[in-house]
Amino acid sequence: MKGSRYTPVLVLLAAVVAVQLLTFATGKDYYLTQLTMTAYYSLIALGLCLLMGFAGQISLGHAGFFAIGGYTSAVLTTLDLSSLKDNSFVSGLANLHVLAVRHDLYGGQTLSVHPWAACAIAVALALGVSWAIGIPVLKLKGHYLAMATLGFGTIIYSIVLATQRFGAADGISSVPPFPLLPGLSVSGGASLRVFNFYFAWLLVTVSMALLVNLIQSRVGRALRSIHGAEDAANAMGVDTARYKLSTFMLSAVLAALAGVFLTHFNGGIGPSEAAIMKSVRYVAIVAVGGMGSLWGTLIMSVVLNFLSLRGYFGTFDDAVFGGILIAIMLFAPDGIIGADLRRIVKKLARKSVSSR
Amino acid sequence: MIELFFQYLVAGLTYGTIYAIVGIGFNIIYNTTGIINFAQGEFVMLGGMTAVTLHAFLPLPLAIGGAVLITMLVGGLIEIAFIRWLVKPSVLRMIIITIGISILIREGALAVWGEGVRSLPYFTGNEVSALDLGGVRVSPQVLWASSVCSVIVFLLNLFFKHTMLGREMRACAANREAAALCGIPTDNMVTFSFVLSAGIGALAGCVVSPITYTQYNIGTGLAIKGFTVAILGGLGNSMAAVIAGLILGVLESFSIWVLPTAYKDVISISILLIMLFVRPNGLFGNREVMRLKDF
Numbered sequence: 119m120k121g122s123r124y125t126p127v128l129v130l131l132a133a134v135v136a137v138q139l140l141t142f143a144t145g146k147d148y149y150l151t152q153l154t155m156t157a158y159y160s161l162i163a164l165g166l167c168l169l170m171g172f173a174g175q176i177s178l179g180h181a182g183f184f185a186i187g188g189y190t191s192a193v194l195t196t197l198d199l200s201s202l203k204d205n206s207f208v209s210g211l212a213n214l215h216v217l218a219v220r221h222d223l224y225g226g227q228t229l230s231v232h233p234w235a236a237c238a239i240a241v242a243l244a245l246g247v248s249w250a251i252g253i254p255v256l257k258l259k260g261h262y263l264a265m266a267t268l269g270f271g272t273i274i275y276s277i278v279l280a281t282q283r284f285g286a287a288d289g290i291s292s293v294p295p296f297p298l299l300p301g302l303s304v305s306g307g308a309s310l311r312v313f314n315f316y317f318a319w320l321l322v323t324v325s326m327a328l329l330v331n332l333i334q335s336r337v338g339r340a341l342r343s344i345h346g347a348e349d350a351a352n353a354m355g356v357d358t359a360r361y362k363l364s365t366f367m368l369s370a371v372l373a374a375l376a377g378v379f380l381t382h383f384n385g386g387i388g389p390s391e392a393a394i395m396k397s398v399r400y401v402a403i404v405a406v407g408g409m410g411s412l413w414g415t416l417i418m419s420v421v422l423n424f425l426s427l428r429g430y431f432g433t434f435d436d437a438v439f440g441g442i443l444i445a446i447m448l449f450a451p452d453g454i455i456g457a458d459l460r461r462i463v464k465k466l467a468r469k470s471v472s473s474r
Numbered sequence: 475m476i477e478l479f480f481q482y483l484v485a486g487l488t489y490g491t492i493y494a495i496v497g498i499g500f501n502i503i504y505n506t507t508g509i510i511n512f513a514q515g516e517f518v519m520l521g522g523m524t525a526v527t528l529h530a531f532l533p534l535p536l537a538i539g540g541a542v543l544i545t546m547l548v549g550g551l552i553e554i555a556f557i558r559w560l561v562k563p564s565v566l567r568m569i570i571i572t573i574g575i576s577i578l579i580r581e582g583a584l585a586v587w588g589e590g591v592r593s594l595p596y597f598t599g600n601e602v603s604a605l606d607l608g609g610v611r612v613s614p615q616v617l618w619a620s621s622v623c624s625v626i627v628f629l630l631n632l633f634f635k636h637t638m639l640g641r642e643m644r645a646c647a648a649n650r651e652a653a654a655l656c657g658i659p660t661d662n663m664v665t666f667s668f669v670l671s672a673g674i675g676a677l678a679g680c681v682v683s684p685i686t687y688t689q690y691n692i693g694t695g696l697a698i699k700g701f702t703v704a705i706l707g708g709l710g711n712s713m714a715a716v717i718a719g720l721i722l723g724v725l726e727s728f729s730i731w732v733l734p735t736a737y738k739d740v741i742s743i744s745i746l747l748i749m750l751f752v753r754p755n756g757l758f759g760n761r762e763v764m765r766l767k768d769f
Contacts, residue, residue, distance in 0.1 A: 254747075255751075259565075260565040262705075264512075264569045265698070265705075265746070266750050269698060269746050279736070398573055405570060440574045440581060442574075443574035444556065
């Protein structure tokens, strides 16, 4: 059975390579930019899928966690501490390589937080916030939970929009590249387009492998039991509160990571990334993907995000997602491809077992 | 200083009335269906926008009347098209559907009216006219808003207590199946609750339009404030929602003494979150009842 669990992950990896080769062969590498962004957005959708589809908890505030990741990284890597160079704390941090010297556009030197350190802080912050918010919020159900998470998302959006340090309505720009290997970094440069595409999708593939593993383990069964009947799960000895909280935190970290990397890739972040409509959009993707189908969510996320980023929906961008939400929930609350896909995967699994 | 205090108080009460009306709108639909209609704020926007458009060729009272009727029609149509025929939908499904509806209304409004900020003219006087109430200057529109809100609350009270339709709606809220067994057309009651709540929202949208202005995207913010009010007062309790609305409006108004205006929303939503965590059954709710209920 072990092989079959990861077969789709390998298929995904093959598809990623195939897409890159296809765009290279047809000379349409510029698609890779949107596909890279799609990968990061998919990361949020996957985390939300685990939360909504498996643990059964809705969140209308996940753009907030994306913003926490993106803005933390953007603020820390663009702030200038060179005036505090003589401060022993600052110089200590600089010696530990937590701070990095950069040359700005005008040839001057700035001392700011190293992207890796900023990323670690962003993830830690997302963990902390999701823990602090999650404990009280996840006790709520239904409308109360939806409104509380919506409220959280709105608070983050208002703070971002009202704070000068976060660039208010303009957002933060000129975020430096995120160095990975010598010469390779997460950034928007055309020369690194192919690398960035692979890096983003590798991140998605690894997350996917981890999530697939998770949902087929004890934890996954516990989560499904919470979705099915929380009280019954509790009675059976499942620590529902803990499972819900850790799922919430995991999805928050995925969203924050997506925020960090997309911000470095785009070289900036704006308040629209924190808007409620973004959160709703992620919920729409999970809903279309079939609420509880990771693969369905991934496929729909790729299709919808790519079309949206390429501008196929024009000015009706938000309306399309609203329409999708209504249509799916009215006519096919189980998603449009979720059920079928699971059947296909099962069939494949059976084949690989019998052929052994 | 004391004048400034009262000035803030009046401003807070003005916003408080509209929050209260949105909160009442939530309650009307919640009471008959158990649904929180996330598109509630959009009714307010729709009412204001339609009235502004109608006012181009109709006198003000007719424009407002027309706008209220059109919004009621929209509310009814939404219920018939999206909600009526669902058999026992889950809460999650209803939340997502009403969110989808709110997005469609908002995007529709953007397509029709654009991004511009609009407003109705002042009902009496203009921007600068003010009544002097013992040193505090109050715009006549504020009086319009608060009196319309009071009348709405008063009439609703009469309606639910003393008319056949109102009683049928309450029966539907208390126990839908029992109401159906008594021959009450529960489906129609649900449609009617959407019509009623859309109408109230639209009227509120018209009355406050001169003061707060109307834009295609004001709905979400109003919906969250309205929900805060509904929760503060205890979900389903319309009279308490009025008091809660005024409290929220005043708190928000005074918050700018402590924090910049831009953080006003943060204050009121924090109140919502704290309420949800501490007393999800509202300020006036019963603690004993709270223990038995699921939140």
